Amino acid sequence: MALKRLALGMIAATALSTVAAAQDSIYVPLLSYRTGPFGGSGVPIADGMHDYLRMLNERDGGIGGARLVIEECETGYDTKKGVECYEAVKGKNPVIVNPYSTGITLQLIPKAHVDKIPILSMAYGLSAAAVGETFPWIFNPPATYWDGASVFIKHVAEKEGGFDKLKGKKIGLLHLDAPFGKEPIPLLETFAREYGFELKLYPVPADKMQDQASQWLAVRRDRTDWIYNQGWGAMNPTAVKEAAKNNFPMDKLVGVWWAGGDDDARGGEAGGKGYKALNFHGVGADFPVIRDIQKHVVDKGLSKFPKDKIGESLYNRGVYNSMLIAEAIRTAQQLTGKKAVNAEDVRRGLENLDITEARLKEMGMEGFAAPVKVTCGDHNGHHKVYVAQWDGQKWTRGSDWISPMSEKVRPLLEAAAKDFAEKNSWPKRSEACDKRS
Amino acid sequence: MLYNVFVDPFVQMADMPDLLVQVLWEGTVAGVLYALIALGFVLIFKASGVFNFAQGIMVVFAALTLVGLHEKGVPALLALAITVGVMYALAWSIERVVLRPLVNQPDIILFMATFGITYLIIGLGEFIFGGRPKAMITDQLFLPRGAIDVHMLGGRVTFQKLDIAAAVIAGLMVLLLAVFFQKTRIGRALRAVADSHKAALSVGISLNQIWVVVWFTAGLVALVTGIMWGARSDVSFGLQIIALKALPVLILGGFTSVPGAIIGGLIIGIGEKMGEFYWGPLVGGGIESWLAYLIALIFLLFRPQGLFGDKIIERI
Numbered sequence: 001m002a003l004k005r006l007a008l009g010m011i012a013a014t015a016l017s018t019v020a021a022a023q024d025s026i027y028v029p030l031l032s033y034r035t036g037p038f039g040g041s042g043v044p045i046a047d048g049m050h051d052y053l054r055m056l057n058e059r060d061g062g063i064g065g066a067r068l069v070i071e072e073c074e075t076g077y078d079t080k081k082g083v084e085c086y087e088a089v090k091g092k093n094p095v096i097v098n099p100y101s102t103g104i105t106l107q108l109i110p111k112a113h114v115d116k117i118p119i120l121s122m123a124y125g126l127s128a129a130a131v132g133e134t135f136p137w138i139f140n141p142p143a144t145y146w147d148g149a150s151v152f153i154k155h156v157a158e159k160e161g162g163f164d165k166l167k168g169k170k171i172g173l174l175h176l177d178a179p180f181g182k183e184p185i186p187l188l189e190t191f192a193r194e195y196g197f198e199l200k201l202y203p204v205p206a207d208k209m210q211d212q213a214s215q216w217l218a219v220r221r222d223r224t225d226w227i228y229n230q231g232w233g234a235m236n237p238t239a240v241k242e243a244a245k246n247n248f249p250m251d252k253l254v255g256v257w258w259a260g261g262d263d264d265a266r267g268g269e270a271g272g273k274g275y276k277a278l279n280f281h282g283v284g285a286d287f288p289v290i291r292d293i294q295k296h297v298v299d300k301g302l303s304k305f306p307k308d309k310i311g312e313s314l315y316n317r318g319v320y321n322s323m324l325i326a327e328a329i330r331t332a333q334q335l336t337g338k339k340a341v342n343a344e345d346v347r348r349g350l351e352n353l354d355i356t357e358a359r360l361k362e363m364g365m366e367g368f369a370a371p372v373k374v375t376c377g378d379h380n381g382h383h384k385v386y387v388a389q390w391d392g393q394k395w396t397r398g399s400d401w402i403s404p405m406s407e408k409v410r411p412l413l414e415a416a417a418k419d420f421a422e423k424n425s426w427p428k429r430s431e432a433c434d435k436r437s
Numbered sequence: 438m439l440y441n442v443f444v445d446p447f448v449q450m451a452d453m454p455d456l457l458v459q460v461l462w463e464g465t466v467a468g469v470l471y472a473l474i475a476l477g478f479v480l481i482f483k484a485s486g487v488f489n490f491a492q493g494i495m496v497v498f499a500a501l502t503l504v505g506l507h508e509k510g511v512p513a514l515l516a517l518a519i520t521v522g523v524m525y526a527l528a529w530s531i532e533r534v535v536l537r538p539l540v541n542q543p544d545i546i547l548f549m550a551t552f553g554i555t556y557l558i559i560g561l562g563e564f565i566f567g568g569r570p571k572a573m574i575t576d577q578l579f580l581p582r583g584a585i586d587v588h589m590l591g592g593r594v595t596f597q598k599l600d601i602a603a604a605v606i607a608g609l610m611v612l613l614l615a616v617f618f619q620k621t622r623i624g625r626a627l628r629a630v631a632d633s634h635k636a637a638l639s640v641g642i643s644l645n646q647i648w649v650v651v652w653f654t655a656g657l658v659a660l661v662t663g664i665m666w667g668a669r670s671d672v673s674f675g676l677q678i679i680a681l682k683a684l685p686v687l688i689l690g691g692f693t694s695v696p697g698a699i700i701g702g703l704i705i706g707i708g709e710k711m712g713e714f715y716w717g718p719l720v721g722g723g724i725e726s727w728l729a730y731l732i733a734l735i736f737l738l739f740r741p742q743g744l745f746g747d748k749i750i751e752r753i
Binding site: 034035036037038039040042043044177201202203204205206207208209210211213214215217218220221233234237238241245246263266267269 | 449453456459460463466467559563567568569570572584595597666669670671673674675676677678679681682709710713714717718721722723725726
């Protein structure tokens with residue numbers, strides 16, 4: 001009996017593992033986190049990512065005739081669990097891995113180079129990974145954390161009346177005391193020297209995310225003029241609440257795109273009105289692509305996300321992320337002529353990604369996102385973002401699309417990539433660049 | 438450097454006395470709330486000699502049940518009453534399924550069992566309520582909002598009405614528990630159980646009944662803690678991390694002392710806020726997490742049993 005069970009189990013396991021290798025299917029694992037202290041932010045993203053890919057399966061039968069095999073692995077936003085997830089999925093021939101955590105991304109960077117699996121850390125992870133010459137397997141479009149911080153400084157300069165007015169100002173970085181939170185510090189330090197403002201750092205330890213009294217009292221003592229919030233999870237609604245409690249002008253508190261969830265601003269209740277956050281995609285359900293998700297996935301009961309919340313900021317973030325995955329696969333298919341592309345093909349697809357306005361319109365994403373172009377040398381693109389503002393009920397556009405200060409950010413990224421390569425005895429790139437990229 | 442450590446913080450306190458009062462107040466509020474969490478641990482430790490690892494998740498579960506019921510259309514006060522019932526059912530189930538079969542087992546077995554309870558409640562909570570954060574029903578529970586600005590010492594000190602309410606409610610809760618333990622029959626029985634399971638059983642005390650009472654009381658403390666912390670931030674699984682703040686409080690106050698939990702909570706709350714605000718910038722900030730443990734360890738050098746913990750003398 002036991003032998004029979006074992007045999008049946010082995011047959012089932014073999015059958016499952018061959019699914020990914022089947023000729024007309026493409027295996028796309030999603031490292032997500034629906035549990036733990038950061039689950040509040042992780043759930044809408046995971047559902048947005050899943051629902052877009054599922055919609056492609058339901059509406060189009062997959063991508064270019066190849067069906068997508070979608071599998072989630074729960075990381076709990078824990079680096080150790082994330083690496084375990086990566087190890088668990090890598091044997092199933094994934095064409096791409098989305099770590100969904102800067103900490104996990106940092107651990108996977110060396111592994112991905114050995115395993116030859118492209119890592120898409122969409123607008124998170126190591127900023128220097130934008131340098132394709134050094135990191136051929138890592139991609140972080142549409143903007144790095146350094147781009148985000150530069151847009152914040154540009155926004156402050158605009159509101160203050162010019163870059164020369166930044167001199168003498170106090171600009172604070174309220175950040176999670178973790179790799180993700182610390183990522184923009186080098187850029188802001190460089191800008192502080194260049195523009196003459198004083199940078200104040202307010203680290204929030206993970207176990208103090210919901211008790212930021214000390215940090216906000218320090219803001220009050222320092223008379224900080226502007227705050228950039230590099231926060232995540234439960235830290236964000238608390239930051240908004242504390243800002244309101246301390247009478248900090250809400251329109252001078254600007255979050256990175258990960259601090260721009262609906263629950264983040266809503267958590268601030270009435271005091272949250274006016275809170276700002278960067279964003280690089282549309283919010284709301286009034287886009288053809290979201291309507292297609294509703295029709296082909298939500299209405300059929302295939303989504304786990306509450307119907308009335310479809311279109312919220314972080315849900316759409318997941319949709320945007322999956323759009324990048326899908327377009328990389330589609331581009332890989334065009335480049336190779338194959339239906340069932342592999343990881344190397346998708347890496348090439350990412351390096352040739354060129355999502356134009358026309359293509360966005362075809363996908364039902366006109367006005368939802370700005371065009372994205374990634375090349376062999378530039379794995380990010382340093383694309384435009386905008387400042388969203390909470391009106392008390394929902395996010396609204398608080399600015400036009402703003403270009404990051406690429407001319408300043410790019411040399412710093414290249415220097416950081418060079419430094420990384422030297423310190424880690426990093427191998428030289430051996431992957432050839434496609435002509436069109 | 439010596440000036441920055443030993444002089445400058447005190448100059449700042451003298452220069453901005455209003456901010457000093459504000460820091461002390463914030464520390465006091467945090468301390469009272471830490472004390473509430475620590476109380477949950479103390480109750481169960483007193484009754485069973487077990488460090489209840491599940492206390493943090495009980496805070497989350499209680500708050501999620503309350504808010505989740507209200508989201509389903511149950512009026513706030515009825516939801517509160519049902520949540521109290523749910524916490525009783527939880528206590529009863531834990532006693533029946535986990536504790537009763539483990540009577541007289543080594544403490545470490547019971548401790549490990551609380552790990553199991555933790556993960557079970559996490560799974561149950563996520564299954565029922567999902568992982569998304571929820572807002573505490575502050576208004577519906579008649580908790581006050583807004584702030585009182587007091588102009589004093591050449592500046593402004595802000596007292597949030599919610600924080601005042603939290604301090605008052607926590608204070609009342611502590612008072613009730615102290616009376617309960619000292620003056621009631623069940624309280625005395627509980628202390629007997631804490632000393633020795635076997636001896637308590639031999640004089641006719643029902644261990645099972647005491648455990649249900651204690652876990653239920655810890656559940657009520659968790660509910661109050663969840664409401665107060667939830668109103669200050671949100672109700673999410675992130676709240677369970679806050680329970681870690683009880684550890685230095687327990688080290689400091691002793692695992693068996695209700696007054697120890699209160700005094701320990703206040704020392705840790707005020708100490709970490711003062712440390713972060715005045716000395717934190719010297720090392721780049723973010724020192725609160727480990728500073729609490731440092732304070733507790735320094736106290737332990739002088740009182741190994743904690744401030745009010747029982748000094749254990751064993752015959753050999």
